[in-house]
Amino acid sequence: MSGEDAPTPQPQPEQEKQPDEEPPPAALEAPQESGSSSPEAAEEKPLSIRALVLTGYGGYDKVKLQVKQQKQPQLAAGEVIVRVKACGLNFAELLGKQGLYELLPPPPVTLGMEGSGVIEAVGEDVKDRKVGDRVIVLIRSGMYQEVVVVPADSTFPMPEQMSFEEGAALPINYLTAYLMLFESANLKPGKSVLVHMAAGGVGVAVTQLCQTVPDVTVFGTASASKHEIISQGGVTHPIDYRTKDYVDEIRKISPKGVDIVLDPLGGSDTQKGFSLLKPLGMIIVFGAANCVTGQKKNLLAMAKTWYNQLSLSMLKLMQTNKGVCGFHLGYIPDEQLIHRTMFKLLELYSQGKIKPRIDSCYHFEEATNAMKRMHDRQNIGKVILLPEAKKEEEVPKSSPEPVENVEKTEAAIIEKKEETTEEVKAED
């Protein structure tokens, strides 16, 4: 139920059932690059691919690092192979883990909807991508693995100065923010915006995009420790929702309320947001984070969120001149709109007007820590997952704040031995 998901409707074929013995340093040589071996020879070499797989609904232990063994991918027309360098973690994966994200195929399924990497091979009819291109990838699921085969249409060329981490952080948060502000709502100069979880991925994107419009006031809720950073990022009025009633705080500053409320929480917060709207104001509900309390599906939290949801009559809407929208990136079938918007976002990046804020990077082995960091709302900006195996001596990469109260256990590496190895060879 989160807006933080991917629109492109090509589900990645699941490949867990073709494993092998050992997790070697992942190595895929695309036919074009392995000069010494012919494409036929390359196809005979099975690949080992590290992937983060949801094996069932429940706690963090359901997300397992597996090493898949599979055939060299056969590229269909219009497809490309991408070696993945970085992936974005979204709230949708936390929901999916609990069985609350209806667009995710049932387990076992490789998670992940966005990432960045380098093209290693292109199929027939692919004219505008070539081997070596740095690209952003946006798909429905299956991004959390070292190598993906995706339609070229699901890739977007990265500006030169963009890091892989930034590329992986951009699509879902910024598409969500942009489409809410400029398609669902109608952000104009002089308006005011309330965004919850202002330090989260969408919150940071919303804040930056608001600054592309003159004279927009941003109210952002976040815990006090994050206020300095989100203020520097452009939040006009940071509000500590943990110690203060944000409705009261906003009314003190702006007695008439705000023009736009972006609500990823649901339940009673939707009611509060609606009450804060000025005439002609609009609340956009794009999540139900209030449903997600613990590691597992919480029926009580869901019931409470449902019970407290905003109840509307047309008369009430008319007498207040207010509007209510739902937003869910996963349910936008208009791929042209997604593409146009992605290119606008890349242009804004190149102009220096937006820049994804990377909170922290975790190797696949540390996925549990990454998910906990997001679940516990410790992040400021985007949490990134790195397919590359963690070196033994390595310390966590660029984590600006220590991860508190998070066990340093790594996701179990599962190695499967199955008869599918035989099948692969038989098929060759």
Next chain:
Amino acid sequence: MSGEDAPTPQPQPEQEKQPDEEPPPAALEAPQESGSSSPEAAEEKPLSIRALVLTGYGGYDKVKLQVKQQKQPQLAAGEVIVRVKACGLNFAELLGKQGLYELLPPPPVTLGMEGSGVIEAVGEDVKDRKVGDRVIVLIRSGMYQEVVVVPADSTFPMPEQMSFEEGAALPINYLTAYLMLFESANLKPGKSVLVHMAAGGVGVAVTQLCQTVPDVTVFGTASASKHEIISQGGVTHPIDYRTKDYVDEIRKISPKGVDIVLDPLGGSDTQKGFSLLKPLGMIIVFGAANCVTGQKKNLLAMAKTWYNQLSLSMLKLMQTNKGVCGFHLGYIPDEQLIHRTMFKLLELYSQGKIKPRIDSCYHFEEATNAMKRMHDRQNIGKVILLPEAKKEEEVPKSSPEPVENVEKTEAAIIEKKEETTEEVKAED
């Protein structure tokens, strides 16, 4: 419950209780213009003013033409006196007559929220209006009389080429249309709009304003006899809602639906409109015309409209990426917005981009016919009321279609003899 009402919050003081004997040809000489008499002398002369007064809730007979006798108005600072030349009839007056328009003060009350005329006197501190200025007036009630005293802020200078009828037709319909399309919704090039009652005042305004944006498709419902005219006016696809299911018709032309639905009907039509929305689409409910079936309040129609109203959950909104807004011009307290928008509309008029379509003009004596014409949806464009007394030999002015099945009875002229004449003199 209609969006067709006026925002400026200065109720006109009721003056019915100061009547006199005869209805003479109305004659108010403002102090500035009556050169031969001093202001003091002018104040002593009581005025006779023809007015359309709602005397109680019910049928057409509750709207009576009365001749009020009153003192020369005392202008407060910032006020002006306007001799009214034309007034706009709105759906809100039909609702008000039935007791369904909660912003109208209780009877007896002079109806009317918009009109045009000539300034006859200006109070202190009025810098930007002068005697002789042709102005549009927008107030909460009290416009249907020969002379009004209003804040100068409630008047807007008319472009030279604008007729009084056009001036009276502009404010409520075009403010409603403009704010819905460009504030509540987010009309952009390439979008599609469904407007019901496309031949009505708001419908015509919506159609014209849609044409100020490139490549907008307009679906408009109206009975077949009006299709030619509304097509010429810019409706891309006129649909006869009386003989066809408009949902089916629109789906045939645009299988994916429409981007914006403007719904003055309410009830089951809101459900249908919602179902027609594309992802990221928006329905704006700005009336409940389905409540108004006969001359009087119809509890069954109201109950049915209420029962059939759209029921929403946030989940449904999210999964469909749709939005619902209410719109009611009377509940927009932002006068600056109203002023800015009025000046934009006057600019669009001067540029030839919008032009109110006058359906017909009725003298105050013919108010019943005017209301019936609107109630029975016979009008194409705006129905205008003229304060000037009808000359005996006169035929109805510029009525493009004969008024069918409408009795030609005139509203009764009520002449009151009351002790207030005495009181007026005593006060002098």
